[in-house]
Amino acid sequence: MLGVIALVLGTLTPIVIDTAFKGGYIPIKTQNTDTTQILASFKDVEGVISSELKSFKSYDDVVDYIITLDRAKTLASLLVGSQFTLTTARAEVLGLQLTTSTLTSAPTTTAKTVRTPGTNVQVVGVDEPDMVKCDGKILAVASSNKVSLVGIKERKVLSLVDLKDEQAGGLFLYDDVLVVLTTKPNNNPIILDLGLRCRCNVIIPPGVSNTTIYLYDISSPNNPKLKNKYTITGTLFTSRMNGKYVYIITTLPISGPTMPLINDAPLKTENIVKVDAIPTTYTVITALDVSTNLHSSYAFMTGYNSWLYMSPNNLYLASIKALSILEAYNAVVNAIIKYLPSNIASAVREHLEKGDLEKCINFISEYFSSRSYDEVKDLLIRVSNDLSSRVFGESSKFYIFSIKGINISFSGTFEVSGRVLDQFSMEELGNYFIVATTSTTSIIKVRYDQPVIIAPIPREDVVEVIECNDSRCVVRTITLTQTPQRQWYKPRVYVDIVPAGETENNVFTISLKELKVVGALRSLAEGERVYASRLIGNTFYLVTYRQVDPLFAIDVSDPEKPKVLGYLKIPGFSEYLHPLRNNKLLGIGIEDGGLKISLFDVSDPTKMAEISKVRVPKAWSIAYYDHHAVTIDVDNELTFIPVSVGSTSGILTISYRDDVLKVKKLIEHEGAMRTTYVDNELYTISTDMVKVYDISSLSLIQEIKLST
Template identity: 25%
Template sequence: MIMKRMVITGIALVVSLFIILYGVANWGVSAEVKEESQVVPVHKDWTVVFSKEMNKESFTDETIQVINKKTGEKVPTTFEVSGNGESLNIFAPKGGYEVNQDYTLTISKGVTSVRDVELSKDFTYTFTTSKELPAIGSEEELKAILKKFQNEDSSMRMTVEESADVSASSEDSASSSSKTNIQVNGVDEADLVKNDGEHIYYARNNDIVIAKGSPIEKAKVLTKIDDENFIPNQLFLYNDRLVVLGYQHQSLPRDAKEEASAADSMIRPNFRSHMAVRVYDVSDPTSPKKVRDLNLEGNYLTSRMIDGQIYVLSNEYTSIHHLEEKKQNDQEVRPTFKDSAVSEDFQPIPYGKIHQLPGSKYSSFLTIASFDVTDDSTPANVKTYLGAGDTVHMSKDNLYVATRSRSFPVDAFFATSSLPEDLEQSTKIYQFHVENGDLTYNGEADVPGQLINQFAMDEHDDSFRVATTTGQFGGDENPSLNHLYTFDLSMTPIGKVEGLAKGERIYSVRFMQDRAYMVTFKQVDPLFVIDLKEPSSPEVLGELKIPGFSNYLHPLGDDHLIGIGQDTEVVKSDGRERVVTKGVKLSLFDVSDVSNPLEKDVAIIGGKGSHTDASHDHKSLYIHPDGNLFGLPIQVSEEYERKSQGAYLYKITPENGFELQATITNDQDYNVERRWESRISRMISLNDTLFTLSHEELKAVDLSTMKEVKTITFPKQNSNE
């Protein structure tokens, strides 16, 4: 009897367990929106996450609706189910939602999982549109957000000053003087050197040298700007205003106890550094006068200038621990800034101007400041966003800030010496609309993978294009792949081409009107030609495989490209193949037949160890106003032994390829290691004279004869240390 009872009990338990498991497996599907705020910009896209893999066919215009609560009208949205079927992306209507309106997103319970299980009940989510992102209202709210980020900030990012659609110059190409090689016509970029056709302005480590360059007979150093505790990095020049971007060191007071502690002084230096923007009136270049000073807490990211309106971006890392430490030391927890148009004192960014970027989990402040460089009295427009920026693209109408993210816990990173093969990578791109110096957040988009640099982004007509690499370069389990995505200007995805060059990664990208050119590399250099005439359906038209790779692509007319990179060879070592870089490689690509691109000519400079700044800094490429004379600084080595450093000047035409015109060097003896001060970093031309610039001197060469005509020694730099 006891045995029979035990058997019956056992059977009952098994049946009960089966019923429970079956019930769980077939329990109604749940849905949620993982968002911090229900007050959103008008171009907000929504992602709904489901508890089970969904049947894509069950999502229709009837089961998914967005209703304007005031009018009761249905909004014409579009949607897309993610690859794994567990999330649904609902895109804002073209032109966006109406501002300051309440909306209800509804997903009916008629939608089903792949196992035909229905949504447990109708899912509804309400939201309100706003012209700007909601502000962080108080210190308590800021702390609460940072505490939440403490274990979620899983990114390993590197803030870089980005490097760039069809190349342009920073002034009209009809000018007789060369200008900075920039990304977008009409959107100037800061550089080490600027000129006004007569005068040369050059930023060195500790000062700015101003020299007269034309006419050559009167060429000489006029003066230098040398401010204590200020390190200039880059320059803009607009009419008679010289804008200098750099870093300002500020001493901090210490009490006697702190001064007595040598260990503490090493851990906590008694100074802080912040980025600074200084504006000088150079209507008289011999006597520049500082007329404005703007200081931002954080590290310089990048800057742009449009018709005298400057835009400056900075990043500052923060954390809940950082905020608490500041509070204990009676320091302001918000980022601070100083604008001489308002006050000579630092002041905190108002909480009303600190916003959280949607979807960002970064404990960083991204600050964007803009002002008219010709107006010394109107306050700068300064906004701060809780988030971060890595790579920036700017058109005349929109600013795009890309931020890399990886779902990889920080503690796991410190517990291993390498990245996992299945590391999930993505990039979020934020769009800000630009109008008369004001920037308004407009929307965002997510793309798989990471961007190589600013050239990976481009705006053309009514579309935005971006190229990315996913996976692990050289990895076996999750090999790298390369992709191109297109969006409309409300950041709604419209097209893509994916899965190019498995096992390789992007080395350079160039967007030219209705085409994109992409260079990937592992052992050979494929050049892909991609048609973007129809943004909704990008298409690979042709491909070329050659040795070496190009880090930078520059257009030469409509049907040719100049590639700047490295020559390579594959060598065998210990039974394995590896790629070794050799000399600097210049390639001329003919893309007139898009289905059959050709490498029309090649120039190799130097051997192993040779390199050029132009491969990673497009602004170091000199371009003569007539468009056929190019120069680049190159360090020449053989078997990693340095031989020389100088400027190489080429005439480049589709008909004759690369024709070396001159090499210019400051080295007196190629076998002697020269000081870095002699290194040529830039070239410019005024009328018929080419100038090379190093920290030591300005050398002039007659472009008609290619002979040196004058050398001007720069004054010795003072130390700011």
């Protein structure tokens, strides 16, 4: 009797990549394929051409490489959910199914010494995108597909930038230039005919987003003028601004003969670079000088990216690596090889090394078909025991890029164990890089299901027949009895990836000259995970949580020998840490399901203390996951945090004067998400309203309705 061997690795949905693009579409030309009109300054990739790291010589080379890569991925996906016939010596049905369960910046001033904080960022001097920007003269507020320009002096909306069918993804302000980042999905495939330059077409499938960078001249804010725009194929990952240079990171899945387009024109092939052996994503970095419009773009073939950290000179992208479908499957096949006859084991091993997984399965299936059901069952039990003893861990891989103006060069990679929490888990310290991770481990469990035979249940159907002869009709019934075949629930083996052991927290220091780990603290707070971290001077503060909130102080003055100076355990946990003056640290987090703000004295890291706290039961804040929502007025020693309590929302204003946290006022403002200040006026901001307050008395001065 024939059987089925089905490989379904986990709850992960396999992606079957169709590489037959060339025959499936009619080539058309896009509106703009003249690259000379697009890139005013295309810089060569410096430092990326080496024996290990190569760019491409032609578009044919790019597409040929992707098609080869797709074939390997397709083969792997074919093993997920594929069916293979299999018989055993006793003609018993055997179905084998593998399843995988799987320091804020100081207030900025203009020439007239206007006091305004700017966006709350991680690295002083490196701006981050936000939906609200203020330079002391203009308050720009993005909401959906519109950007309102509010005059600080005029206290009214001066103009409105309409993005039409595009969604704002972030703003920057530099002098009289407004930078607007937008995203918009493509509803139709884009097919680019490269003509004589390539024997192939570039195809962007529907659903892929476009990222557009708009530059507006707002020297006359009543009448903003579009200076330029740049459209990049791919999803906006994030961006940064350093001086007059904006760095935009977009991602595009590597699938089929696709490649990133800039204003509908493909990147020059020498600017497309292979980084990983089996890449999944185009990581496109575009550098733009907003004052001259000079720009350059580079596409690096990497893994999926999770977080970004940027210093004035370097850009770091973190990619989380976990046990993959392919790795789990290889582990199963390798475990089975051990119990195969030597000739079959050699053949399976040879094809596995070549990446020909389908032939591996065929050999294993053929062998299983020659054995009895009990023999196969015993073999799988031994395989299960072997797999249970192997432990797999997560890791974080970092890609480093050197940046200087619009010049970008790839510097290398390094990898540490564990998963990075967020951008604050990463910090550059001189010639070293510090990263905090949470390590979790997994094992492959094999579950065996016994076959079940369901006895057939006869079923009767009654058919009514009407027979008529002249005017006389007779109704008769005919009973039909159906006996269905026996139903077999085939025996299956499920391979689950399940957590193993407690989580651990780690701090690693990496030499940027050698790109290797030179210092490490492991197994901090077992069973907990990192919730917040911050580097202040030579002390790295780390918050973990399970039942209480341990705040660790780690000395990194000697990066190669990090050491724990002390820790403090208190109820709740902090999601965000913010440094204040006089060796104080502000923590924003949760306790008993409500908002908690803590003030820590860290003047002596060996004896840290929570010296004051404010709790707002049943309250929630966007600041838990978005540090841009937090505003600190260091001159008046005030912090402003958006909160929601029941049906009320607004801005919680807390004083930290004299090392005491005290609520000054909950400013009611429905939907308020940001605050900023200019001199002695406080601005609370929602998507449809700006309210102006006196920062000392917190009394309302004016309301400014935004256009929606």
